[in-house]
Structures are given as C-alpha cells and as structure tokens.
Amino acid sequence: MKVRHSDRNAEKVQLQMTPMIDIVFQLLVFFIMTFKIVSPEGDFNIRMPIGAPSEGLPDDELQIPPIKVRLTATGTGHLAEIRMGEKPLGRNFKALNQEVRQIVGGGAGPSIQDAAEVEIDADYGLQFEYVMNAITAVSGHVEGDRVVSLVEKIKFAPPRAGP
Amino acid sequence: MPKQKQRVRTRSGFAEGDMTPMIDMTFQLIAFFMVLINFTEADQNERIRLPISELAQPPDEPLTDAITLQLTQEGTILLGGEEFSVEQLPVPLRRERQVLEATPGKSVARATIVIRADMRAKAGRVQEVILECQKTGFERFALRAKQAERRPG
Numbered sequence: 001m002k003v004r005h006s007d008r009n010a011e012k013v014q015l016q017m018t019p020m021i022d023i024v025f026q027l028l029v030f031f032i033m034t035f036k037i038v039s040p041e042g043d044f045n046i047r048m049p050i051g052a053p054s055e056g057l058p059d060d061e062l063q064i065p066p067i068k069v070r071l072t073a074t075g076t077g078h079l080a081e082i083r084m085g086e087k088p089l090g091r092n093f094k095a096l097n098q099e100v101r102q103i104v105g106g107g108a109g110p111s112i113q114d115a116a117e118v119e120i121d122a123d124y125g126l127q128f129e130y131v132m133n134a135i136t137a138v139s140g141h142v143e144g145d146r147v148v149s150l151v152e153k154i155k156f157a158p159p160r161a162g163p
Numbered sequence: 164m165p166k167q168k169q170r171v172r173t174r175s176g177f178a179e180g181d182m183t184p185m186i187d188m189t190f191q192l193i194a195f196f197m198v199l200i201n202f203t204e205a206d207q208n209e210r211i212r213l214p215i216s217e218l219a220q221p222p223d224e225p226l227t228d229a230i231t232l233q234l235t236q237e238g239t240i241l242l243g244g245e246e247f248s249v250e251q252l253p254v255p256l257r258r259e260r261q262v263l264e265a266t267p268g269k270s271v272a273r274a275t276i277v278i279r280a281d282m283r284a285k286a287g288r289v290q291e292v293i294l295e296c297q298k299t300g301f302e303r304f305a306l307r308a309k310q311a312e313r314r315p316g
Contacts, residue, residue, distance in 0.1 A: 017182055024189050031196030042219030043226070043277065043305035048293060077285065124287030128234075131286045132214035132308050139218050147218060159290035 044135050046154050064112070066119040066155070067103065069096065069134055073126035082134070097137040097150075104150045113150070121157035208233050208241055214282040216308035226305060228274035230259055232296075236281040238288045249291045256299040271300040279307045 070083040082089040082096055089095040104116045118138045122131050140149040211233050233241040240247045242255050263269045276296050280289050293304055 017186075021182070021186065021189075024186065024193065027193050028189055028196070031193060031200060034200060035196055040219075040221045040310045041213065041307050042216070042221055042310055043307050044216075044219070046293075046304040046306060047302065048297060048304060071286075073286075077283070122286040122290075124285060126286040127282065128280045128284045128286055128289055129214040129282035131289070132216055132282070132306065135306065136216040136218050136308075142217055147220070156290050156293065159287050159294065 044132075044139060044154065045152075046156070048155055064115050064117070066117040067100065067138070067151070068157075069118055069120050069138065071120065071122040071126055071130060071134055073123035073130075075125075077125045077127045079126065079130045093133045093137040096134065097141055100138050100150050101141070114152070116151045117153040117155065118151045119155055119157050121160075124160045208279075210235050210241075211279050211281050212236075212283070213279060213307060213309040215311045217311040219308040219310045221310075226275040226277065228263060228269050229277050229305075230274060230301075231277045231279060232292060234278060234280035234284045234288060234292060236283045238285065240292060249288065249295060252292065252295045253299060256296060256301070260299055260301075272302050274301060275303040275305055276301050277305045277307055 068083075068085055070081075072080040072083075074080045079091050082091060082093070084096060084099050087099070089099065100118070104113050120131060120134055120138075122134075135154055138151045138154065140147055142148070231242075235241065238249065240249065240252055242252075245255070247255060259274075260271050263271050263274055276293075278289060278292060280292075289306075296304070
C-alpha cells in the first residue's frame with residue numbers, strides 16, 4: 001500500500017542537544033582542570049666519558065689546560081667563595097663571567113673558544129643552584145635578545161669527599 | 164508589508180534561545196585546551212624545583228635516547244616512577260643499558276642522561292649520580308634548568 005507523504009503537516013525533527021552539551025562541558029572542565037602552565041626548561045650539555053683525562057691535564061689538540069673554577073660552600077650549603085684558578089672572585093658570578101670573557105671572548109678567536117674547557121670543582125655540600133649559576137656564567141651571557149656563547153665544554157672535577 | 168522575524172516557539176509556548184554561538188565557543192575552548200595540554204609532564208615531578216638559568220633554552224631537537232633522572236633535595240633519585248638511593252642506582256641503570264643494547268640503532272654511548280636535580284640538592288650528590296652513570300657506560304649528560312625571564316639590556 002502506498003503511503004503518501006504530505007509536506008504540509010510535516011513537523012521539524014528537533015535534535016536533542018542536551019546530552020551533547022553535557023559531554024562538551026565535561027570535556028571542557030577536564031581540560032581546564034588538567035591545564036597547567038609549564039615554564040620552559042633547557043639543558044646544559046656535559047660530556048664526561050669514562051676515559052677522560054685526569055684532573056688538570058689538557059684533553060684537546062690545542063693543549064689548553066682547563067679553566068678551573070672552585071666553588072666552596074658554607075656549612076649550610078650556601079656559596080662561600082668562587083675562585084678561578086688562584087684568583088678569588090668573592091661570590092660574584094658576574095665577575096666569573098667577566099673573567100671567562102677575557103680569556104675566551106675578547107678576540108680570542110673561535111678556535112680558542114672551541115678548545116676552551118672549564119672544570120668545575122665544587123664542595124660536596126654546596127647547593128646545586130650555585131653550580132648551575134657557575135655553569136651559566138661560564139657558558140655565556142645575554143646581550144639584548146642575543147645569547148653570546150663562551151665555553152661549551154664543561155666538566156666536573158672528581159667529586160670531593162662527602163660529609 | 165515586510166515579513167517580520169518570528170521567534171521559534173515550542174508547543175508549550177516558551178521561546179528557545181539560539182545555542183549555536185555558545186556551542187561554537189565551547190568547541191573553540193576545548194580545541195584551545197587540547198592543543199595546549201602537555202603530556203610530557205610525565206618526566207617532571209613536583210618535588211623537584213629546578214635551578215633557574217637565563218641561558219637555559221629548550222633544545223631545537225629532542226635529545227637522542229634521553230633517560231631522565233630526577234634528584235630530590237633529600238638525595239634520592241626518581242627514575243621511571245620509582246625512587247632509588249645513589250647506591251641502588253646501578254640496578255635500574257643496568258636495566259636501561261640492556262634495553263638500549265637490545266634495541267637496534269641505539270647504544271649506551273649515544274644515550275643522554277638528563278639530570279633534573281633540585282636546586283637545593285647537594286652538588287656532590289649530582290657528581291655521584293654522574294659517576295654511577297659513567298660506571299654503567301653512559302657518557303653524555305645534560306643538566307636541566309628552568310628558563311629565567313630575560314631582562315633587556
């Protein structure tokens with residue numbers, strides 16, 4: 001039997017929006033709750049092969065001895081003094097950066113810059129943030145928006161005895 | 164006579180608001196949060212407060228075969244959701260080494276150990292961790308720091 005469709009009396013089919021809106025809002029709440037602003041992180045490369053030369057000996061073809069940076073700690077783990085070689089620099093990491101710039105930066109040429117190496121010798125109990133400050137100071141500095149690299153080869157001296 | 168817009172009325176006589184702009188907006192918000200959600204936080208731990216460095220920049224390309232070690236202020240190491248002391252560290256490191264050696268194209272010498280050490284952790288502890296990694300055959304290390312806001316001039 002033929003069924004006649006009459007457009008005149010056809011009613012609009014209304015979609016049920018409520019479940020979709022419910023789900024959409026749940027998704028929105030999930031993403032808002034799990035959203036977390038993470039500040040960017042960066043790495044400082046340290047290459048320490050097992051057969052690395054012992055303390056104080058140069059390990060490159062240019063035979064430049066490593067720049068020794070000594071960091072001493074107070075009893076509470078704070079920084080007591082910075083020494084570059086035998087030169088005391090107080091607790092000023094900017095002074096350390098200036099010293100490294102004088103050796104590596106000031107027209108020394110890219111070959112010296114590539115060959116230069118810094119050896120960080122820190123007290124066992126020194127807080128790590130001071131070591132990171134020293135690594136930052138010898139690695140380079142910021143001029144405006146530009147990063148000027150200094151020393152890229154950084155290594156640690158053999159660890160000092162613990163407490 | 165111009166036609167006047169008629170409000171859609173349901174059978175009960177209530178006026179229905181237009182939901183389209185609200186749904187559009189909601190979908191845009193969902194898309195925004197979906198794009199920004201960061202699942203790499205699995206490598207991070209709230210116990211670790213990284214030191215801040217103005218030179219720390221996110222790497223241009225991901226590190227090769229990175230293994231993240233997190234050193235807490237107390238001197239323990241977090242690796243793969245487990246906590247170890249420095250003395251216990253060789254066990255999971257050997258496990259990582261075996262996995263690397265069993266995977267074609269990967270090697271211990273090329274792998275990078277990323278050290279996320281707490282800013283108040285002892286420097287000697289960091290060196291001990293590096294030493295243990297060296298004993299297992301790892302050579303490349305990266306010390307992680309949080310990027311500082313740069314001041315112009």
